[in-house]
Amino acid sequence: MAEEEVATQGELAITRTGDRLRLAREAAGLSLADVATRTRITQRHLQAIEKSEFSELPGRTYVTGFARAYARAVDLPETEIAADIRRELDEDQYGARPIYEAYEPTDPARLPTARLAWTLVIVAAVLVSAYGVWRFLSVEPDEALVAAQNRDADASEAPAAATAPVVAGKTAADGAVPADAPIVLTGISEVWIGFDDANGKTENWRTLDPGETYQVPSAYIEQFTLRTSRPQALKVTVGGRDIGSLGAADTLVKSISLKPADLLARAEGGATAPAPKASPRR
Structure with missing residues (x-):
């Protein structure tokens, strides 16, 4: 028993x-x-x-x-x-909500005035609205939101400008680029990154803390492209060279090629690299 x-x-x-x-x-x-x-x-x-x-x-x-x-x-x-x-x-x-303290109805001195009650209601509404805005801007999108952002990006994407042919492994300033040049992602502040397959589906994702680095596996370079919704919080280097910003702050960018030559082409102004898809975070 x-x-x-x-x-x-x-x-x-x-x-x-x-x-x-x-x-x-x-x-x-x-x-x-x-x-x-x-x-x-x-x-x-x-x-x-x-x-x-x-x-x-x-x-x-x-x-x-x-x-x-x-x-x-x-x-x-x-x-x-x-x-x-x-x-x-x-x-x-x-x-986590505060427990309501009931006032004794026989003690009028403890009853809040109507003006105070309405003030508290307005303050609470402002705080709830501010919290909602903060959540919207700071929390990474779930699968449904990512799909919606993809649709918005596809609908608003301008036709890519004609580009000059790229000589594999070359940049205007640096000459030859090693085919196995390491690609390192570093979090400037906490940032969410995802790796998309050929169909645009995010198969793998992770977060980087401030100062944390992640070297992209060689298998990812051919199989996946990079996405993030906080480009300003992510630093990308190829063989130790910073390629610069991936896009405007707080804007979803995706379909970013992980090939060293394409990333270095972005550092030279992006004229020879495919333009990434992007859409403002809603």
């Missing part, structure tokens, strides 16, 4: 989605480092998800997207995990 009670208590203790992900990882014999390698998500973010410490992550969309990637890595249904995470986020947001 005692053993059954202990088992029941153990089951009831697993009430958070982070616990479920952690148990699935342990059952598969994986470490956090293994999951980080599979998902390209930093270990501290994965650990925050396991502990359900969602405030440690940059935003709600990050939490949901990282949890889905984690679920795929440990063979859990990602749609179910994402739904559970959204529910927990809603519950946490409700639980």
